[in-house]
Amino acid sequence: MALEHAILVSLLEKPGSGYELARRFERSIGYFWTATHQQIYRVLRRMESDGLLAVRELPQQSRPDKKEYSVVGPGRAALSRWLHESIQPESMRHDLAVKIRGAAFDDPSVLVREVERHRQVHSERLAHYLAGEQRDFTGPAAPPSLDAAQELQHVVLRGGIAYERMTIAWLDDVLDTLRRLGTAEPHA
Amino acid sequence: MALEHAILVSLLEKPGSGYELARRFERSIGYFWTATHQQIYRVLRRMESDGLLAVRELPQQSRPDKKEYSVVGPGRAALSRWLHESIQPESMRHDLAVKIRGAAFDDPSVLVREVERHRQVHSERLAHYLAGEQRDFTGPAAPPSLDAAQELQHVVLRGGIAYERMTIAWLDDVLDTLRRLGTAEPHA
DNA sequence: CTTGGCTATGCAACGAGTTGCATAGAAAGA
DNA sequence: TCTTTCTATGCAACTCGTTGCATAGCCAAG
Numbered sequence: 001m002a003l004e005h006a007i008l009v010s011l012l013e014k015p016g017s018g019y020e021l022a023r024r025f026e027r028s029i030g031y032f033w034t035a036t037h038q039q040i041y042r043v044l045r046r047m048e049s050d051g052l053l054a055v056r057e058l059p060q061q062s063r064p065d066k067k068e069y070s071v072v073g074p075g076r077a078a079l080s081r082w083l084h085e086s087i088q089p090e091s092m093r094h095d096l097a098v099k100i101r102g103a104a105f106d107d108p109s110v111l112v113r114e115v116e117r118h119r120q121v122h123s124e125r126l127a128h129y130l131a132g133e134q135r136d137f138t139g140p141a142a143p144p145s146l147d148a149a150q151e152l153q154h155v156v157l158r159g160g161i162a163y164e165r166m167t168i169a170w171l172d173d174v175l176d177t178l179r180r181l182g183t184a185e186p187h188a
Numbered sequence: 189m190a191l192e193h194a195i196l197v198s199l200l201e202k203p204g205s206g207y208e209l210a211r212r213f214e215r216s217i218g219y220f221w222t223a224t225h226q227q228i229y230r231v232l233r234r235m236e237s238d239g240l241l242a243v244r245e246l247p248q249q250s251r252p253d254k255k256e257y258s259v260v261g262p263g264r265a266a267l268s269r270w271l272h273e274s275i276q277p278e279s280m281r282h283d284l285a286v287k288i289r290g291a292a293f294d295d296p297s298v299l300v301r302e303v304e305r306h307r308q309v310h311s312e313r314l315a316h317y318l319a320g321e322q323r324d325f326t327g328p329a330a331p332p333s334l335d336a337a338q339e340l341q342h343v344v345l346r347g348g349i350a351y352e353r354m355t356i357a358w359l360d361d362v363l364d365t366l367r368r369l370g371t372a373e374p375h376a
Numbered sequence: 377c378t379t380g381g382c383t384a385t386g387c388a389a390c391g392a393g394t395t396g397c398a399t400a401g402a403a404a405g406a
Numbered sequence: 407t408c409t410t411t412c413t414a415t416g417c418a419a420c421t422c423g424t425t426g427c428a429t430a431g432c433c434a435a436g
Binding site: 189224231251275 | 394400
């Protein structure tokens, strides 16, 4: 149940509402974790009733009220406990790879479009990460010296960048292979 | 619901029992998809009752009977349909990255051991993949020319290799960062 | 002026995935 | 001999995660 921990980290970095968390999960935290707003609201309520979080109701005009969550003592302790546990290395879950192997039982060339589309998405993500890196860490507007939290955010972002670069290179390899098979063995 | 599709691909590559599938999911298919035997048995039963698979009961002596599943017409059609659909590019779910960002709120050096352990696991996986590549595709015992299915298996395996190499390099980067922070700012 | 998007939260239902347990005989190692 | 491991399947209970829907007022674009 690492969604809880991802939420703790995100709220320690900055308190916020469920809605705000959901948006963060589409951006920075979402580089390596995703969740829908449903998931987030449900877990937030549970974490609050477990005493890991505190809520503050912020009435807003012309907008629904907002519940701002922040981490309290037991939440911080829970995160610390988790950091000292060991987790098992993640295992992949890569639909596209399943499709690629499956293409052997159909026409491989039907996947060319799909793989191109994925390549496009990963290119955009890479550009987005690189822009973020410039903005926050390596560009002229970035702070001249970084604290520990920023250093760690940067190394995670470098992981995201490395992942996208690797993925793009691999998808090019896949496209070459699919096109080679397409011309060599035209299917029905 | 891509587990269904992963099972279809695996059974098209070679019919087998739930138990055998579970073992494959620890090896080749498992490079990019995982499932427990529970998951697999349950889905197999559903797929069979949906008419996607056929079962053959193989009585065995001194061993529980085995149910060998194979893909039948509608199963093949379901796979083909799925191949023509588009799927959304996967999104990460990387516990370790959550931990790394979380380490800012504790002592970063507690993660060194953990990251080293993950690095070790990924090194072993890389060695395992490279051995498999030698055996099946690039070594002297590999078939001299490959059919489409083998080409596609190979390009997926190359993806696994690229992934592991990238991950190992990134974990080295993480270790450098953690160690730098550990000496620069010794915590309580 | 109407459609769609944004903020903000939530219910209900479902499907996906994990964990613990159970059975049961055979072979291999301590 | 005793314990563990392997083959082979399965139930029950649970948590995790997704999808569709609902509310509700505001703002911007067509």
